[in-house]
Amino acid sequence: KNRSGRAGAGADLVSPARADEELAAKILQRAWWSHINRRLFRLLTHTIRAAEHCITYEIMRRVSPLEAELIKDPSMQCKVRFRFAGHEFPPFIVFKIFHHTGGQGSKYISGKRTISPASEAAADACKLMGHRKYYDQMIWDELQYQNHKIIDEIDVATVKDYMQYISNLDETPAYFGGRDNCWRKLSLENFPRTIIMYDIMDYAQSGTLSNRLKEKLTFLLLKPQNEELRHDQLMTVSRAR
Numbered sequence: 001k002n003r004s005g006r007a008g009a010g011a012d013l014v015s016p017a018r019a020d021e022e023l024a025a026k027i028l029q030r031a032w033w034s035h036i037n038r039r040l041f042r043l044l045t046h047t048i049r050a051a052e053h054c055i056t057y058e059i060m061r062r063v064s065p066l067e068a069e070l071i072k073d074p075s076m077q078c079k080v081r082f083r084f085a086g087h088e089f090p091p092f093i094v095f096k097i098f099h100h101t102g103g104q105g106s107k108y109i110s111g112k113r114t115i116s117p118a119s120e121a122a123a124d125a126c127k128l129m130g131h132r133k134y135y136d137q138m139i140w141d142e143l144q145y146q147n148h149k150i151i152d153e154i155d156v157a158t159v160k161d162y163m164q165y166i167s168n169l170d171e172t173p174a175y176f177g178g179r180d181n182c183w184r185k186l187s188l189e190n191f192p193r194t195i196i197m198y199d200i201m202d203y204a205q206s207g208t209l210s211n212r213l214k215e216k217l218t219f220l221l222l223k224p225q226n227e228e229l230r231h232d233q234l235m236t237v238s239r240a241r
Helices: 002-053 056-063 065-072 120-129 131-148 159-171 196-206 211-220 227-238
Strands: 078-085 092-099
Touching (some): 002 078, 002 092, 065 092, 131 159, 196 211, 196 227, 211 227
Antiparallel strands (some): 078 092
16 A cells, blocks of 8 residues: 555656656647748748749640640730648649730620520520520529629629629639639649659658758748849749759
């Protein structure tokens, strides 16, 4: 009994010190992971800038060769934007194609806006599509209206409404009258293996630094003090080995 009592007392004396050690270990662990995450985010920032300014065509050629040719055509005046997305860290990269019309606007041919309800064309469309498909379209339109409220030009009253309408139009599939031009996710396979950008994306997924990335890590993690250093970092990320 005495031994067990002494052992219990000893355990009580040790427990506060052990608690302090565990707390210190947790603080160090949080600080270390915070450092790792900040380092990774800086590398991903280089990646997204290089993707938008240096190798847009190379990436798009792997995603969609047809769209890549449109981007390459100067008369189309298309611009690809990249940004981060996701609810967890590290984020993934998404892209979207924007068409600059110089204020002239673009005309999208859509049966939803061309065919008026209760018209002969609407009746003919119902016959061609079949009642099931036609009713599915009507149900989809009603659900979209209940969810977003602004799904047509007649619903637009303010600039904010217009921006919401354009956003919904981009995200709506083409077979439901939209542009089907939403933000799309990039995968590791969409990046050329010959550039360090690939190594950065692989590091974000696997947590492992490649030898090539280790060699350039110190330079890439420098805080750019001028545009020349920023440019050199982008070139390092996007230059083929």
